[in-house]
Each structure stands twice: as C-alpha cells, then as structure tokens.
Amino acid sequence: MKPYLYPIAFSLLLISGKPAFAQVRLLTMETAVKVALEKNRDLQVATLETAKSGQKVREARSYALPTVSASAQYLYFPQKQVSFLPGSFVGLGENELATFRVGGSNAFLGGVAVSQPLFQAGIGAGIRAAQLYETASAEERNEVRASVVTDVKKAYLDVLITQEQLRLQEQSLARNVQALKDARSLLAQGRASRVDTLRAFVSVENLRPVLSQLNNRVEITRTVLKRTMGLDEQEAIDLQDSLRYDPNALVAPGADAFFEAVQARPEIHRLELTEKLNREQIALQTAERAPKLSAIGLLQSQAQANHLRFDRYSWPLSSYIGLQLNVPIFTGFRTASRIQQAVITRQQSETQLANLKEVVRAQVKIALSNLAEARLRIATQQQTVAVAELGYRITRDRWKQGIASRLDMSDAEFSLTQAKAHYLQAIYDYQTAAVELDKVLGRI
Template sequence: MKPYLYTIAISFLLTAGKPVLAQVRPLTMENAVKLALEKNRDLQVANLETTKSAQKVREARGYALPTVSASAQYLYFPQKQVSFLPGSFVGLGENQLATFRVGGSNAFVGGVAVSQPLFQAGIGSGIRAAQIYENASAEALNEVRAAVITDVKKAYLDVLITQEQLRLQEQSLVRNEQVLKDSRSLLAQGRASRVDTLRAFVSVENLRPTIIRLNSQVEITKTVLKRTMGLDEQEVIDLQDSLHAEKPVFAVPGTDAFFEAVQARPEVHRLELTEKLNREQIALQTAERAPKLSAIGLIQSQAQANNLKLAEYSWPLSSYVGLQLNVPIFSGFRAVSRIQQAVITRQQSETQLVNLKEVVRAQVKIGLSNVEEARLRIETQRQTVAVAELGYRITRDRWKQGIASRLDLSDAEFSLTQAKSNHLQAIYDFLTASVELDRTMGRAK
C-alpha cells in the first residue's frame, strides 16, 4: 500500500472515533412560539381543515352549475332483439302477434346529457352553510393557535423553573460544602464537635439525589417543549430567557373584562357560527321538501350492424331538450325527522354558547385573581429572601465564633433555600397565570 493511503486510513480511523457534537439551537420564548406556529402538527391539521372547508364552499356552489355527462355503450347480441307486430300484418289472426328479430349483432350508443337547475331551494342554504362552516373553521384554527401559543409558553416556563430549581439546589450544595469544610477545620482546632461535622456531611449528601432528579427533570421538560413545538427529539436547545421578574406587571383588562374576553375568544366566535350553521341546516332540510325544477337536454347517436366495420356504419343523431319537475310527496317521514334533528342540534348549540360564556366569565375572574395573588407573593417573598440571606450570614458568623449551634446554621440555610424557592415559585406562578390570562382574554394570537 502506498504511503499516502496509510495516511488517509489513519485519518479516517481517528475522525470516525470522535463523537459528532450536535448543534445547539439558542431559543427565546418568542422564537419558540414562532417555531411552534410553523412546525406544530396540531396547527398543521387545523390549517388543512380550513383548506378543506374552502373546498366545501366550492362544492356547494357547484350545485347551482350545470351538470354535463357523456356516456358510451357497446352491446353484442348473440340473439337479436325481438319486436312484436299485429298478426294481421303477416296474414295471422287479429288476436295473434307476429315476432321479428331486428337490429344488428353489434350496437353502439353514445351521447351527451346536460342538466341545469332552475329552481332548487336548498342550493342557497347549502352555499351559506358552507361559508359559515369555512368561517367556523377559521375560528377553530385561531383556537388551536391560541392553545399552541399557551402550551409552548407554559412548557418554556416549565424548563426555566426546573433549571432555576436545579441552580438553587446547586447553590445550597455549595453553601453546605463550605460549612462541611469549615466544620472539619473547626473540628481539627477542637472548636467543633464530631457530631456537627457528621451533620454537615449528611446535609451535603442529602442534596445530591435532589440534584440528580432535577437534572433528569430538566431533560424531561425540554423534551415536552420540543414535542409541543414540533421539533425533532434529537435537537439540542438552549433557553435564553430568564425566570426573574424584578417588577412584575401585566396588562390589566378594561372595566368590563368579561365583555372584552367574549369579543376576543375564538371559541365563542366558533360556537356563534356553529349556531348560525345549524339554522342554515334547518333551512336546508326544509328545502328538501320543496319542488325542484331543472332544464335537461340530450344529444345521442346510435348504430347497429352485424359486423365491426365501423367505417360502414350509419350514425344517426337524436336529441331533446325539456324541463324536469320533481315534487316530493311522501318519503316515509324521513324529511320531517331530519328537520327535527336539525332543530334539536340548533338548541344544543345555543345552550353550549350560553354555557361557554359563563365559563369565560369564571375564567376571567379566576385568572385575574391568580395573577394578582402571584404578584403579591413575589413582593412578599423578595423581602423574605433578603431577610433570610442576612440571617444566614449572621448565623454562619456566630457558628464560626462558637456562639450558634450547628442546628441553628442548618435551620438558617434551610430557611434561605426555602425563601428563594418560594420566591422562584411565585415568579413562575405569576408568569404562568399571565399566560393563562392572555388566553382567557383572547390575546394569545
């Protein structure tokens, strides 16, 4: 083997053994929402539904257009067709019939038929119903869009709070490791007991399982976020936003928040359109009992012979135009039953609409209360964290001087960690409640 081939082979083996690092995607909440609107599969399905509804409108309008159909037929008669004539034509009795076999063994028939509706009451209702359905599909798309935006933001916040909880526990571990180090130093100087050192060691080791669990939870929440966005599971993401909120604020709804929410919520609009659609369905079913008038026409050519020499065939034409009237008289009460079903369906949609408005009223009240409660907790916990940090520093200094006990230091460290955790939870609750309130108010678009 030539020397340069050895070089290529060695280079290949060296590069093949190195793992390929996945490219990290930096991700802000705003970018996460944009990606979800592009890649979320539920949203893609809803988009396809709106496209399908547009085709339903086109289909409904097609019922007012003429119908044109072409037909062709070939028949072979092993025994030719029979015609009957009075017997007197061939010298038979008056009460007898004479039979004749007529036509050729091969028959060809072709024609074009046209039908144009002139009066059909259901066409107008069908078009209006299809248009209402198209608008309802658009509102359903907005509903899915709002749900996707809300879910992505909440999933993003779930990752942030899990990361912050992990960071908080890691800070607690650092503090406890420093205490363990100080305790060992004091033990060597004879200023601390062995029990204090053992307690410090246990405190450190008790934190490690929590950190392991939170590391796993971070990956789980990222997986949920990627699935909600529609990203591939193997993609690596790095969240750029922070969970901190120095001065939490939110857009306060107007004086009549309920009216604002009802006007903006796509769910309400969809049910309103559904109620209109059901009214048109009643009109559509009623129209099935009305007469239908159509203009019809046909042009046809036919030929018969005992052979298949088509060039020698004669192709005479026949045609007609006329009107066709169809008057329903009795259909076994099916039409009446369909009308009653449509009436009941409309009543159901009316009840659902009233119920949804009451649900929105309750959601607005609960949402405003949750946001305000979380905001107040943030303000309270911010002060608590400051006091807990001061208390921990004082207790640590007193412990080093032999004035405070190891138990006092453990309590101070636990209080500090708990205060920071409560403050973190309050921020998360505030942001989550704000996201939910935006959806409740119809702002998640």
C-alpha cells in the first residue's frame, strides 16, 4: 500500500468501528395512540374487512344487471352423428326406422347469450342487506379502534407506573444506604449498636432484588406496549409523559351517562344494524318463494365440414329473444327452514342487543364508581405522604441524636415508601378508570 493511503484507511476503520446507536422513538400517550391507529394489525384487519364489505354491496347490486356470456365449442366426430327418419322415406316398412349419418367430422359452435332480470323479489333485499352489513362492518372497525386505543393507553400507564415504582424503590434504597452510612458513623462514635448497623445493612440488601424485579417488569411492560402499538420489539422507545393527577383533564359525563353511552357505543350500533340486517335476511329468504322473470336472448353461429379449410366454411347465424319464468313449487322445505333460521337469528340479535344495553348500564356505573373511589384515595394519600415525610424526618433526626431506635427508623422509612407507593397506585387507578370511562361512554 502506498504511504499516503494509510491515513485514509485508518480513518475508514475508525468510522466503521464506531457503534451505531439505534434511534429512540419519543412517545407521549397521544403519539402512541396515533402510531397504534396506523400500525396495529388488529385494526388493519378490521379495516380490510370493511373494504371487503363494500365489495359485497357491489356484488349484491350486480344481480340486477344483465348477464352476458360468450361460448365457443369445437367437436370432432370419428363417427358422424346419426339421425332417424321414418322407413317409408326410403322404401322400408311403416314400423321401421332409417338411420342416416349427417353433418361433418368437424363442428364449430359459438354464440353470445344475454339474460336480464326483470322481476326478482330478493334483489332489493339483498342490496339493503349488503349495505347494512357494510355499515355494521364499519361500526365493528370502530369497536376494534376503541379497544386498540384503550389497550394502548393502559399499556402506556403500565409502563409509567412501573417506572415510577422503580424510581420510588431507588429512592428508598438511597435512603437506606445513607442510613447505613450514618449507622456505621455512629457505631464508630459509640453512639449506635452493632445490631443497628446490621439491620441497616440487611434493609439495603433486601431492596436490591426488588430493584432487579422492577427493572425486569419495566422491560416487560415496554414490550407489551410496543406489541399493542404494532411496533417492532427491537425498537427503542422513551416515554415522555409522567404519572400525574389532573382532575380537570377528564370531561365529566352528563346527567344521563347511560344515554350518552348508548348513543355513542359502536357495539350497540353494530348490534342494532345486525338486527336490521337479520330482518332483511328474512325478506331475502321469503323472496325465494316468489317467481322470477327474466328476459333472455341468444345469437349463435355454427358450422360443420369434413375438412379444416375455414375459407370454405359457411357460418349461418341463428338467434332468439324471449322471456323466462321460473316459479318455485316445491323445494323440499328448504325455503321454509331457511326462513325460520333467519327468524331465530333475528330473535337472537334482539336478545343480544337488550343484554348489551344492560351490560353497558352496569359498566357505566362501575366506571364512575371506580373513578370516584380513586379520586378519594388520591386526596387521602396526598395527606398521608406529607405526614409520612414529616414522620421520617423527625425519626431520622431523633435517631441521629440517639433518642430513637434503628427499628423506629426502619418503620418510618417503610411507612414513607408505602405511602408514596399507595399514592402512585391511586393515580394509576384514577388514570386507568378515566381511560375505561371514555371507552364505556363511547368517547373513543
């Protein structure tokens, strides 16, 4: 290698040797929802189902349009076709038949057939049923969308509370480590016993497995969030929101929350449309008993010869137009059975709709109760945390002065950690209840 190339090669090696840092996706709860609405696979499947239902409407309308078909046929006869004539035509007896070989060895047949429905009672019902199915499919997609949004928000909150629990335990570990240092210092001064130092050491070591478990839970909750959003599991994410209590963030429901939920929930809309769809299915099956009238027509050309010299073929045309009437008389009770099945299905959908409304009524009541209970716990735990912090500071000062025991110090620290943990849990429960209330009221 030439000498002047060494610096260039060395620079390239340095560049290639630098670690490639994966880009971290910054996520707020709002952006997480937007990403999920774009990438969640369950929602993509529901969207495709809605598109497919639109094609069903197009298919139903096609039954009212004419049907045009073209056909072509070639036949080769090793033995030509046979026709039978009365024997008297060739001098045979009256009771005898004469056979003749007719036609050519090669036969060609082609034509265009047209059929236009003039009266079919089931076409209109089929179109209405397909349109209702399309609308019901859209409501089902909205139902999946609401579930995806709710699941993403809950998964996001799971990550937040796990991170906060980890941070809380880290703070507890820091306090216990400081208490261990103080205990060793007091032991050296003869102001604390060896037992107090051992207890402080045990408290520190007992917290380390808890931190390991919480670190693992953070990774698990992040994985669940990424899967719910539709992100690749290897993608790095960083949550920008924090677990906080904002009483003004939630829009309070009106006086009749149940009525609001019934008017907005996509599940109820879907079942209402399903009930209408089942009524159209009854009409569709009943229409099978009605006669069907169609206009038909055919344009046909045929030729036969013993050779394949097409320039010598004759292609005579024949055609007809007419009406075709089909009157069902007996179908082996199939039509009656299908009508009864449709009636029973409609009754099932009516029962399901009534049951769903009662379920929604209960869900609204439970969601409002959970929200009120979590709000009350937040107010209580705020005071508890303030009292626990004051108690910990007083106990720590008393312990340093030799007035309080190490056991009192441990109890105060544990009470402070528990109070903060309960406060975090109350905020998490409130946020989760608010997300669930939005879903129950159909606000998503």
